[in-house]
Every structure is written in structure tokens, then in C-alpha cells.
Amino acid sequence: MTGASHLRPEFVEFIPDRLEPGVLYISRRYATASHLCCCGCEREVVTPLNPAKWRITERAAKVSLTPSIGNWSFPCRSHYWISANRVQWAPVMALEIIQAVQARDRRDAELYVPKPPSWIRRVFDELAGASSLLLSKLKSWWSQS
Numbered sequence: 001m002t003g004a005s006h007l008r009p010e011f012v013e014f015i016p017d018r019l020e021p022g023v024l025y026i027s028r029r030y031a032t033a034s035h036l037c038c039c040g041c042e043r044e045v046v047t048p049l050n051p052a053k054w055r056i057t058e059r060a061a062k063v064s065l066t067p068s069i070g071n072w073s074f075p076c077r078s079h080y081w082i083s084a085n086r087v088q089w090a091p092v093m094a095l096e097i098i099q100a101v102q103a104r105d106r107r108d109a110e111l112y113v114p115k116p117p118s119w120i121r122r123v124f125d126e127l128a129g130a131s132s133l134l135l136s137k138l139k140s141w142w143s144q145s
């Protein structure tokens with residue numbers, strides 16, 4: 001199971017039933033795009049193309065998709081941008097900041113009563129879980145190249 005660092009855009013009328021990894025299928029007719037999750041988990045990511053969802057921009061045969069793709073509903077919880085055919089993972093720095101905030105949040109929780117609402121702690125826990133997964137993925141990614 002290896003992740004993709006690039007996606008090749010392929011303009012199609014219909015999104016095929018079986019997607020190839022590393023290909024971003026774009027159907028202008030049906031205003032949708034699909035690809036297999038770039039972490040390598042091979043789950044299908046569907047990105048409807050409309051002002052409320054995603055937007056495709058094309059420049060010199062390279063495709064960018066905005067906003068970022070956050071696969072929070074997948075076990076991998078991967079989060080990345082597709083920019084000029086490249087897969088750019090959510091910055092590690094930002095994730096480290098989240099972890100630092102979480103650590104501070106824990107300390108604060110010990111110091112002060114009342115504790116922060118449980119939903120805030122749950123959100124931070126989720127973010128930290130996603131970031132450590134991503135870090136391990138980035139590490140294995142770098143060691144491959």
C-alpha cells in the first residue's frame with residue numbers, strides 16, 4: 001500500500017466503475033471528480049464540482065482542486081491538497097501546533113476547574129489522532145523516495 005505523490009488528470013464523460021490509483025478522473029458533464037485516496041488506502045474519494053463543494057482549475061495541463069480534501073470519514077483520515085497535479089499533504093508544522101495546543105489544553109484542564117467542554121477535547125483528540133497517522137505516513141513516504 002503506497003501513497004500517490006502525483007495525480008494524473010483524466011477528463012472523462014463517465015467516472016469509471018473501477019478507478020486506477022494515481023488518476024484524477026474529471027467529468028465536466030456530470031460536474032464531478034473522483035480519485036482513489038492518495039494515502040494508498042484505495043478508498044474512492046468523490047468530489048462534486050460546484051460552488052458549494054470543490055473547484056477545478058486547469059493551467060498548462062495541470063489540475064488543481066480546491067479546497068483541500070479531508071477524508072475524515074475514512075479510517076486513514078488523510079488530508080491533502082491537489083495542486084498542479086501534485087499531492088500536498090497537510091503541513092506537518094500545522095499538525096505539530098495542533099498537538100502543542102492539545103498538550104496545553106490538557107495542562108490547563110488539570111489547572112483549572114471547570115474543565116473545557118468535552119466536545120472541544122474530542123475535537124483536539126481527533127486532530128491529534130489524524131496528525132500522528134499522517135506523520136507516520138509522511139515518514140514512510142520519505143524513506144521510499
Ligand SMILES: [Zn+2]
Pocket residue numbers: 037038039040041042043071074076077078
Ligand atoms: Zn486513505
